[in-house]
Amino acid sequence: MNLEHLKALVAVIDEGTFEAAADLLRITPSAVSQRIKALEASVGQVLVRRRLPCSATDAGALLLRMARQVQVLEAETSAALGSGSAARAHLPVAVNADSLATWFVPVLHQAAEWEDSALDLRVEDQGYSSQLLREGEVMGAVTSDPIPVSGCKAELLGSMRYIPVATPALRRRFSASGGVDWAAMPVLKFNTKDNLQQQLLTGKPLRQSPPTHTVPSSQGFLAAVKAGLGWGMIPELQLTDELESGALVRLEDAEHQDVALYWQAWTLDSDRLNRMTAAVRAAAKGRLLPGDAAEANGPSRAGYRRQK
Template sequence: MMDYRALEALSAVIEHAGFEKAAQVLNISQSAVSQRIRQLEFKLGQPVLLRTSPPRLTELGRKLSNHLQQVKQLEQGLQASDEPATELNIRLAVNADSIDTWLAPALAACADSQRMNFDLVIEDQRVGLKRMKNGEVMACICESAQPVNGGLAQALGTLRYRALASPEFVAHYRDAVTPSKRQYSDQPYQWLQQAPCLRFSGDDQLQHQFLNTLNLQAPRRMQRVPSSGGFVQMALAGLGFGMIPEIQVREYLASGELVDVAPETVLDIPLYWHYWQTESDYMAQLRHAIVQRAAQLLLPL
């Protein structure tokens, strides 16, 4: 019989990046958290947690955490079917640009959304799947089409990114290269490597991908802006160029407050909904609502 108190302790340590915060959340002592995990390891005969800073799961630990996530989902599904008023706690790993553009109306489209308590974990679309692998979330939105063990993936659509900046920014940095030099240059966008570039986080590689398509090296000047809305404001203020979802700034493109630094080049990033095979009925309803609304708001794959 699996010790689910120990699995809860293991999950809390990973989710809160340490034993102390896990103890606070579980309302037990830090030593009790450690004891539960040690007893679990003794019973299984191998470690489930690497005592690093922050702690990391072993392969067995990931399997156990995944198992707990699926059990929680099924339990909530059973409770929800018996008690219509029961609140549902749903933890999702999503990228910030989806939250700031299309995700909210998609979540609201689910019939049960009014009793769902959403806990959204922000992760870049390139790396969000690690949350599923660690069993930390019930579902995940990311760009990978490859599901984790025990999971499935369903296509949502494409989020189109453009390299944007203010007209003043472009004029200042592009015109630092004289017209005569540009005329004979085989790389008319070379100036972008010298210009300040906006980056959401250390996992954000969109700017690198964009410059690579132009046969340019990685940007030399970076401005880290861990806010999707702040990212746009920084671009409007002329503090850098960056990859911004087209649907987020249509009004600024129409008004000319933002312009393409390389109009013929876009990045189309695919998005997929990852979920567990042991999907509960209410999570299936949420998935269907999100897939349907995403098809209306995103570009097709």
């Protein structure tokens, strides 16, 4: 498989069109098309779906992952030989928005010192980020999937705790004789993949579904809860002094949901990838709950969230 053909495959999938890939590679769109066709001929399968944006077929995803690995190893080898020290290798990584807003921040501080790498973050729900590994889109991912993707290794980082909170005014407004009127009090959700709130409501005797607002942003979600728009499951790490100051209150002291997070990465002997893994591991240590708290606590339920 020709290295230039593999580079064209990566460019087409990353940029979305043959024209954009041509601009990136500084060749003509016709040359990009010829390289993709030659690569497809060499493997005997269609690798790229010609649509807007272009996407990889199942066979293309396999070659895409290999192509990214080759690019990383090529950059590291060139640097070791002294012929590519100025090149920055791209490190595509998937991380969920709640992690990015909290415990993952120290990784960014470390990455700022890496002069040989360019971090390419893909924000995706932790329950779906492993799919990006399967498709060859990323080299590593923060995921809730403990089963390693083929060609990857997985390690437990710890658990992220979510607690149900609301403003005191909203809590008083929807108080019932037995506690919270869950059927009437408005609830927030992050997006269609967010089922954390629904998991808590599943155990409640509801006569109807509560009014539901959608706020697809970690910071915006917290701001909406603080504004009294509704109640929501907020990462404990994201609550700085809201509970202590009384700006927010827990709806039920014993209620919480713990989401076990894993780091999955390619089984590739790469200095850059190993460094990324070490940074993620160090950032999680002391910030996430040790071990799989969702299993250790029994009644607590793991949930999925957050995309953007």
